[in-house]
Amino acid sequence: MKLIPTAAPFVLTHSRKVPDAAWMRSVDALLVMLREDQLAVLGNLPGGAALARERDRLQCKVGGQFAATLGTLHPVRVVVALLPPDAAAFRVLTQAARMVREIAAARPARVGLFALDGTTMASGTSASEAMLAALLAATESRPHAKQSPPAEWRPSHVHVAGPGDLATTVAVETAAHLARWLTQLPPNVLYPTTYRRTLATLARRHGWRITVHDERALRRLGAGAFLAVARGSAGRDAALVHLQYRPKGPGAKGRAPVALVGKGLCFDTGGHDIKTARSMLNMHGDMAGSAVALATLRALTAIEYPHPVDAWLAIAENRIGPDAYTQQDVVTAADGTTIQVTHTDAEGRMVLADTLAIASRTKPACIVDFATLTGSCVTALTERMSGVFTNFSPLRDVLEAAGRESGERVWTLPMPEDFDEDLDSPTADIAQCLLDGKGDHIYASRFLSRFVGAGIPWVHVDLSAAERTGGLAHVPTPMTGFGVRFATRLLASPAFLGAIHPERARR
Numbered sequence: 001m002k003l004i005p006t007a008a009p010f011v012l013t014h015s016r017k018v019p020d021a022a023w024m025r026s027v028d029a030l031l032v033m034l035r036e037d038q039l040a041v042l043g044n045l046p047g048g049a050a051l052a053r054e055r056d057r058l059q060c061k062v063g064g065q066f067a068a069t070l071g072t073l074h075p076v077r078v079v080v081a082l083l084p085p086d087a088a089a090f091r092v093l094t095q096a097a098r099m100v101r102e103i104a105a106a107r108p109a110r111v112g113l114f115a116l117d118g119t120t121m122a123s124g125t126s127a128s129e130a131m132l133a134a135l136l137a138a139t140e141s142r143p144h145a146k147q148s149p150p151a152e153w154r155p156s157h158v159h160v161a162g163p164g165d166l167a168t169t170v171a172v173e174t175a176a177h178l179a180r181w182l183t184q185l186p187p188n189v190l191y192p193t194t195y196r197r198t199l200a201t202l203a204r205r206h207g208w209r210i211t212v213h214d215e216r217a218l219r220r221l222g223a224g225a226f227l228a229v230a231r232g233s234a235g236r237d238a239a240l241v242h243l244q245y246r247p248k249g250p251g252a253k254g255r256a257p258v259a260l261v262g263k264g265l266c267f268d269t270g271g272h273d274i275k276t277a278r279s280m281l282n283m284h285g286d287m288a289g290s291a292v293a294l295a296t297l298r299a300l301t302a303i304e305y306p307h308p309v310d311a312w313l314a315i316a317e318n319r320i321g322p323d324a325y326t327q328q329d330v331v332t333a334a335d336g337t338t339i340q341v342t343h344t345d346a347e348g349r350m351v352l353a354d355t356l357a358i359a360s361r362t363k364p365a366c367i368v369d370f371a372t373l374t375g376s377c378v379t380a381l382t383e384r385m386s387g388v389f390t391n392f393s394p395l396r397d398v399l400e401a402a403g404r405e406s407g408e409r410v411w412t413l414p415m416p417e418d419f420d421e422d423l424d425s426p427t428a429d430i431a432q433c434l435l436d437g438k439g440d441h442i443y444a445s446r447f448l449s450r451f452v453g454a455g456i457p458w459v460h461v462d463l464s465a466a467e468r469t470g471g472l473a474h475v476p477t478p479m480t481g482f483g484v485r486f487a488t489r490l491l492a493s494p495a496f497l498g499a500i501h502p503e504r505a506r507r
């Protein structure tokens, strides 16, 4: 199994004109996304009269879709979806996935996508972008070791007629594919040693500076919380990997980077407080946070993001073994805080504590961390959206807007100070967690906030939507790659940049 996916190349063309007969001859399938009041444009399409008849016959309503085959010499399967005028990005992406499913069985080589200006004014994601994202996500390669490979479908040509930033869509979905690929890899394929090798390859390919803090270096940094988790792995290959993207041009010199932090547990047994088989089954996906941080860095690199960005990936496993950490251990984190271990399955906040403390030393403009951290966040929000926490209230609306516009929805959860009382420890500065699961996502955020350097705006994303049976929005795979669209949108948002660099916004 390859560690890095290769994407089959395809030809992408883009125009804003209503498709004519020649354009229609260049496709085998066509997806059309319209608002109800834009329906008249169907009449301008070659074969449009037949489409309009079909729509009347099927009495397709807003929110629905219908399909028809046009032409006889060169049949084109056309799927038309009707959107409500205020459709949010999540809705548009979900509809786009339904449209792609309609043509998937025929595996067309040449796919056309058509939408009009202003199809989705409320959403921030245009209909053309949503259809392209859904097509890419549905046809991306997936890791397998089957002797007879499953039939894959990837169009050779995609012709888009409609508004949208297609280059960014391709960059973001290609990056999200990397996140999904890594998250799907079996734990005996992707483990800290091979993950580190993969990161070195990607760093070379994308021009990132890479620094690997292995166990020896982590000891020098005083990262006792991180090392406590790593103790159970015989491979001794855990590491904190620091990647740095610096934009070209002199403008970025001396500017503080945004730091993306990711939890990268390649497998989580729960440690001595071991999980049951059902809860442990998909714990190779417990590195999703690191994959999202990495993939976001890759998307930002591809779109030539004009600001510096760092990624800090906490790569480890949580295993059982003679040296594995245990309840009641007291360990010292990189910032000097002592921690009483209360549950070995709360390893994510241990590796993140040191990662946040070490990243804070570089004085980033903002820290955004991603982690599949708590079951209670899933209980609170389900797998349909993810929870966000921040120590910097001006970011709350900015975070939720990025969620709405990207279609990866987030909700700001509270983290009141008085919760700290419950984390008082008889033996250390702070207890790792409570054994009672209620509100664990809030306690985890309180715990983590302690390790963020003074005055640094910080966002914690608890990835409850990292894995969902049946996929989510435009993504058909259970490992959703949730967070890449959200984070790319967030970092590109003028409101975000204005909030974390107030002095530049004022200028």
Ligand SMILES: [Zn+2]
Pocket: 268, 270, 318, 344, 345, 346, 347, 348
């Ligand atoms: Zn765990």
